[in-house]
Amino acid sequence: MWAVSIPVFLISYIGSFFITSKISILPQEECKPRFIFTPQDVSYCSDIYPIDIFLISLKTQPLAYVCVASGLYIVGFMSYFIYQKVKKKN
Template sequence: MKKRWLIWLLSIPAFMVIYLESFFTEGNALAYNSQAECIPKFIFTPKTVQYCSEVYPIDVFLIALKNPLSYICIILGFFIIFYPVFRLSKSLLYRPK
């Protein structure tokens, strides 16, 4: 039981490091690209923006999905959120009477 919580605790810094690597750096790299390079990558951001730094966060997320580390980040995020919920619901539902 304690091993599972230790894995959960260790997944938090792993999530943060991978998040910074995949999403945060991708957004920063996109902001410094030339306009000719970044505008074709936009899906939701209007093509009439003057600077690449005006990109919408959803476009940064979608562009970052090209990096395989971003999928690990998403899985770890779900694990961080839903594991305590799972443990709490399991302890509340299967409590002996």
């Protein structure tokens, strides 16, 4: 599972940089309606908050759901692994 989850997570994480660059070059009339948490009075579209980029990527790219799932798997497995090490130590 690691062989699949880490590359998928990294590829989709890098994809968020491309979404940011696409949004940052848009005119303000097109990018501001996409803002949810970012204030409407920002000077540039590149000032978008990361949470808005995450939400936009969930709307526009279905691969983002795979990124979230694989990221949760990685975090869950690491937590389980650390828990087992601590449990064995005691």
